[in-house]
Amino acid sequence: MFSVDTYAGGRVQVRREALTGIASRISPERLRRNLSMPYPGSPPGDCPFCPGRVERETPTFADGARIHLGESVTFPNLYPYADWHLVTVITRAHAVERFTVDQVADALAGLLEGVKRRGGYVSLNWNYLPSAGASIPHPHLQGIADPRPTTLQGRYLTGSRAYYREHGHSYWADFVEEETATDRFLFEDVIPWFASAVPVGEREVRGVLPATSPAGIGPCIRPLARGILRVIECYRTLGTRAFNMALYCGTTDDASSFSAICSIIARLNPNPASMTDSAFMERLHFEPVVMTLPEEFGRYFRESGC
Ligand SMILES: [Zn+2]
Structure with missing residues (x-):
């Protein structure tokens, strides 16, 4: 009824329902995190991402090092839910009123350098603030690379390949041309940005990069950072600060x-x-991350007398 891929040395299961293709990621280790802390969460002195602790308490790569770029620090996630799951702490400051282009660009570039070490299907992601799912308030990005794409990433890659076979050119070239002529067009700064016509979340904005794979997006990092900051500044004028971001990459074959x-x-x-x-x-990969193994829950239910 379902298939299981095991990642990260058996620490992560990705299960897919055969009937629908719906995928679920199970990472039991994540239960060990303290998720009951009230906002604004750990004070700076109790934060593992603050200077002084990030160098001592976060994992390192196999060579014993972390990636340092500007203020940013990139290292493997202690609680992974992907085969290759990295965290990039963006700033030295625990709370940031407004990010600079340098801060976001350095963090994206450091994370990109880290995910490229593994390859596969890559995404760069950001949960900002606890109400967007950030379990540690200190601003950080997350990069994942797996042998298979996430659900939504896979749908876009598959659909894009089918469109290319049928039309002989890229869907995304047509998409940018059509959307630029609509009220959904926002601005273009190397990357064109649009309000998503079929939004998967509140005020969804999409930027279409002039590159496909992690190897190609390096030159787009700075305009990407500028674009992200411009969008979240607009959100702020509308009264919301929390957001989620995902950058879906293809492979060189795409x-x-x-x-x-x-x-x-x-x-x-x-x-x-x-x-x-x-x-x-x-929200942005259509793939839930859960902590409890169904078999463990079944055992608990039967043995607890519930
Ligand atoms: Zn901190």
Whole structure:
């Protein structure tokens, strides 16, 4: 009834329902995180991503190092839910009023350098604030690379290949041309940005990169950072600060048919009780991350007398 792929040395299962293709990621280790902390979460002195602790308490790559670029620090996620799952702490500051282009560009570039070490199907992602699913308030990005794409990434790659076969050119070239002539066009700064016609979240904005795979998007990093900041500044004028972002990459085999897409959605502002288990994977990859193995829950149910 379902298939299982095991990643990260058996620490992560990706299960796919045969009937629908719906996928679910199970990472039991993530239960060990303290998810009950109230907003604004750990004070700076109690934050593993703050200077002084990030160098001591986060994992390193196999060579014993982390990637440092500008203020950013990139390292493997202690609680992965992908085969290759990295975290990039964006700033030295625990709370940031407004990010600079340098801060976001350095963090994206550091994360990109890290995910390229593994390859496969890559995405760069950001949950900003606990109400967008960030379990640690200190601003950070997450990069994942798996042997298979995530659900939504896979649908776009498959659809784009089919479109290319049928039309002989890229869907995304047609998409940019058509959308630029609509009220959904926002601005172009190397990357054209649009309000998504079929939004998967509040005020979804999509940027279409002039590149496909991680190897090609390096030169787009700075305009990407500028574009993200411009969008979240607009969200701020509309009253929301929390957001999710995902940048879906293709592989070099997708170069003719697919352009990397950056999707950003607005989320509700944090409040004292704010914490959600719906983050970039659920909202922007259509793939839930859960912590409890169904078999463990079954055993608990039967043995607890519930
Ligand atoms: Zn911190």
